[in-house]
Amino acid sequence: MTILDIRDLTIRTAGGRVLVDGLSLSLAPGQRLGLIGESGSGKSLTSLAVLGLLPEGMAASGSVELAGTQVVGASERRLAKVRGRDAAIVFQEPLTALDPLMRAGRQIAEPLRRRGLSGTELRRAVLAALERVLLPEPERIARAFPHEMSGGQRQRVALAMALACEPKLLIADEPTTALDVTVQAELLDLLDALVREREMAVLFVSHDLAVVAKVADRVLVLKDGRAVEEGDVRDIVTAPREPYTRALVASARQLESALDRRSGR
Amino acid sequence: MTPVLELDRVSFAYRGSAAPVVEDVSLTVADGQSLALVGESGAGKTTLLRLLLGLTRPTSGTVRFGGDELRLGDRELMRRFRRGVQCVFQDPYSSLDPRRRIGSIVAEPLRSLGLETRHTAGPRVAAALERVGLPADAAERYPHEFSGGQRQRVAIARATVCEPRVLLADEPVSALDVTTRVAVVELLNELKREQGLTLVMVSHDLSVVASLCERTAVLENGRVVEEGDTARVLGAPAHPYTTRLVESVPRLPGPRD
Numbered sequence: 001m002t003i004l005d006i007r008d009l010t011i012r013t014a015g016g017r018v019l020v021d022g023l024s025l026s027l028a029p030g031q032r033l034g035l036i037g038e039s040g041s042g043k044s045l046t047s048l049a050v051l052g053l054l055p056e057g058m059a060a061s062g063s064v065e066l067a068g069t070q071v072v073g074a075s076e077r078r079l080a081k082v083r084g085r086d087a088a089i090v091f092q093e094p095l096t097a098l099d100p101l102m103r104a105g106r107q108i109a110e111p112l113r114r115r116g117l118s119g120t121e122l123r124r125a126v127l128a129a130l131e132r133v134l135l136p137e138p139e140r141i142a143r144a145f146p147h148e149m150s151g152g153q154r155q156r157v158a159l160a161m162a163l164a165c166e167p168k169l170l171i172a173d174e175p176t177t178a179l180d181v182t183v184q185a186e187l188l189d190l191l192d193a194l195v196r197e198r199e200m201a202v203l204f205v206s207h208d209l210a211v212v213a214k215v216a217d218r219v220l221v222l223k224d225g226r227a228v229e230e231g232d233v234r235d236i237v238t239a240p241r242e243p244y245t246r247a248l249v250a251s252a253r254q255l256e257s258a259l260d261r262r263s264g265r
Numbered sequence: 266m267t268p269v270l271e272l273d274r275v276s277f278a279y280r281g282s283a284a285p286v287v288e289d290v291s292l293t294v295a296d297g298q299s300l301a302l303v304g305e306s307g308a309g310k311t312t313l314l315r316l317l318l319g320l321t322r323p324t325s326g327t328v329r330f331g332g333d334e335l336r337l338g339d340r341e342l343m344r345r346f347r348r349g350v351q352c353v354f355q356d357p358y359s360s361l362d363p364r365r366r367i368g369s370i371v372a373e374p375l376r377s378l379g380l381e382t383r384h385t386a387g388p389r390v391a392a393a394l395e396r397v398g399l400p401a402d403a404a405e406r407y408p409h410e411f412s413g414g415q416r417q418r419v420a421i422a423r424a425t426v427c428e429p430r431v432l433l434a435d436e437p438v439s440a441l442d443v444t445t446r447v448a449v450v451e452l453l454n455e456l457k458r459e460q461g462l463t464l465v466m467v468s469h470d471l472s473v474v475a476s477l478c479e480r481t482a483v484l485e486n487g488r489v490v491e492e493g494d495t496a497r498v499l500g501a502p503a504h505p506y507t508t509r510l511v512e513s514v515p516r517l518p519g520p521r522d
């Protein structure tokens with residue numbers, strides 16, 4: 001059984017420039033796939049294409065099957081049913097996902113209301129959703145507008161919104177870049193628990209190979225819109241085969257050793 | 266020697282909220298001694314940068330630039346300030362004007378400082394874009410046509426195009442893949458060496474902090490809980506929060522474990 005099946009996905013600009021080129025991947029419930037690769041290689045566009053959210057003028061071809069629905073070419077009405085219920089996304093830049101004129105609490109309440117909650121129950125669920133992503137002072141955050149929060153707080157609100165949908169597939173595009181490593185570690189544990197308890201599938205985009213190694217089982221490496229290597233995350237991180245992947249792992253180790261040198265480890 | 270930038274017993278509370286988000290913070294930034302601000306999400310790091318930029322006025326305490334109190338009303342001082350200090354904001358997209366082409370965005374500091382005109386800025390803009398690994402034709406395109414990491418590099422190009430003395434940068438490499446991140450760290454190190462750039466940088470990536478900053482200050486709940494030589498702070502942390510921070514850094518599985 002698969003929740004997401006992408007076959008030969010190609011994304012072009014209106015001018016015909018190919019940005020994602022013949023990409024295939026699949027995910028079953030409870031599976032976690034890491035998407036890594038160069039800046040500009042097509043990770044975010046691929047994530048957006050899963051929910052039919054490509055920017056205007058961009059066209060997808062090939063097949064994206066999400067929980068049995070063909071997303072490529074689907075009508076907005078069809079897509080609206082899939083979004084949230086089958087898959088929810090945490091965008092790379094939380095400010096673009098959050099409505100600047102709406103308090104965080106109301107934004108999180110929306111998916112919860114769709115699940116039938118109201119009144120006190122709803123209010124309690126909103127606070128619980130904020131607490132779950134480790135936001136201190138959930139009452140204040142619920143009343144805050146996006147510009148009244150720190151970068152990492154916004155990122156956690158965006159994650160809380162996506163999780164409140166209880167999606168079968170969570171697509172998370174760089175969801176922890178604004179978080180300190182202590183909070184990050186706890187949130188990764190939270191995702192881990194959801195995967196095990198609810199069989200949630202995760203498509204996790206990240207630049208941090210160590211984080212990907214913690215979150216994902218498998219990893220797909222993208223460069224210039226093409227998959228260059230795919231495999232078990234441990235194998236890729238410890239024994240990369242392709243030159244690009246090797247360069248990536250070498251850079252990660254170089255940075256790690258800069259920390260070790262400076263801190264005398 | 267007079268510090269370039271200085272926070273002297275600075276506190277700050279957002280209007281309408283009782284609790285201050287920055288409390289009694291004193292920090293100095295000396296020429297050539299790049300400073301990292303690390304700490305919990307929500308600890309007040311971005312707020313500190315805004316105070317240093319004069320975008321926010323302290324509720325109490327003083328912010329100084331080259332020994333003089335930073336006051337937006339002081340025209341002469343602010344001119345020197347803008348000539349010497351540039352910044353990269355945490356959220357690159359919202360800091361790039363969506364209606365302007367990248368070339369014009371990157372040229373902005375050159376124009377507003379009167380160093381170049383719209384017609385003469387081209388070569389320096391192209392050089393700045395190239396240094397951060399963006400193609401030359403990037404200048405013709407608009408911000409929405411770029412990926413997250415590409416936009417972050419546009420912001421770095423804009424902030425470094427006029428050779429500032431101080432760069433205030435909020436998570437400047439968080440959206441970059443590790444290979445590009447190493448290249449940008451190298452670029453910043455080169456600017457430190459060759460142009461005497463001093464960095465004040467917020468980063469959750471302690472490897473980047475270790476690679477770029479001589480000094481590190483650790484914030485928790487609006488207060489500086491520890492400050493000192495980066496090697497000392499990261500190598501032999503004195504505060505329990507710093508210890509937790511260093512210990513929580515995710516590690517790559519080793520080649521053979």
Ligand SMILES: Nc1ncnc2c1ncn2[C@@H]1O[C@H](COP(=O)(O)OP(=O)(O)OP(=O)(O)O)[C@@H](O)[C@H]1O
Nearest residue numbers: 019039040041042043044045410411412413414415
């Ligand atoms: N609206 C657009 N119009 C034209 N080109 C675009 C548009 N959006 C993205 N691109 C280009 O498509 C390519 C892939 O972008 P994408 O955002 O998927 O990259 P990414 O892998 O997520 O990178 P990053 O790690 O920097 O976020 C990039 O080269 C980018 O410049």
Ligand SMILES: Nc1ncnc2c1ncn2[C@@H]1O[C@H](COP(=O)(O)OP(=O)(O)OP(=O)(O)O)[C@@H](O)[C@H]1O
Nearest residue numbers: 148149150151152279286306307308309310311312
């Ligand atoms: N406009 C505002 N009004 C009220 N409170 C605010 C406002 N902006 C920020 N805050 C609060 O001030 C505190 C400090 O925020 P700041 O953005 O300085 O944190 P930070 O250390 O940069 O965090 P991060 O690492 O998550 O970016 C946070 O608790 C935040 O919610």
Ligand SMILES: [Mg+2]
Nearest residue numbers: 044092412413
């Ligand atoms: Mg992206």
Ligand SMILES: [Mg+2]
Nearest residue numbers: 150151311355
């Ligand atoms: Mg911040």
